Amino acid sequence: MYKGEAYITGACVIRNNRVDRDGVLLLETPQEQELTDFLRAGYDQFSGQYPKFHKMDPLSKLGWLAAEVLLKDAPLNNYPPESVGLILANKSASLDTDLRYFETVKDIASPALFVYTLANIVMGEISIRHGFKGENAFFTTDAFDPGFIAGYINQLFLENAVSACLCGWVEVMGPVYEVIMYKVELTSEKGLVFNADNLQKAGSI
């Protein structure tokens, strides 16, 4: 029975050409480097050996990379795949890719772009990579709202819908991007207690 005791066992922040995990800088590239090249640098440093990464849109690359950073050294292997959830949010949904796709429609519509014209595809990419099969939801809000995320996930814990999850904010629109992703677990007692204040604290770099 869930008694409000879940823990934030990891936090990854990607913004301003930096990748931080749990407050520790893991990668930084020159500020003038474009997002595409920054994401490639992140892939080379944290993953590799996953060619499908190069086909993803920037939103999926950002979310996938944050999940890679969070799970690389501490995967959620101890949980059944059906009990690992994904709860993400952002401001622009998939508009960044929608606009690119719209440009191709004027000539020949790109199938490779079309498949990313939904924001929740990023969760599919993360699930395929890590084998997650649990509850998932993608919300669109004006700004990152730790209170909303914490409330929603607490309800999932109360209903025994998940035992662990990745959650947070994955936003991109043109050159502007920001990821604040957390790993939250029921059965761990390491890390900060899972609540809105601590989400804010863990995501502040």
Place this chain on the structure above:
Amino acid sequence: MEKLMAALKAQIVEQLNLQEVKPEDIGDDQPLFKDGLGLDSIDALEIIVLLQQHYGIRIANPEQGPEIFRSVRTIAEFITAHQTPK
């Protein structure tokens, strides 16, 4: 045919964003899907777009796809057979 296959390999790498594959790494008769180069159904659609954009060829019968897209050589043979002389 050799020239066409070399061009096709470069176009496939570019169109399908195969950043970890060099055109010269693709064998003329190497299977493109599944255990071969590992392409998927979206890649097949991108190759259809490639044929239309670069060679002005439309595939009238989608059921021919698996046969045409078996390898770079089979695609080149299809282009040779169907391209309208300029």
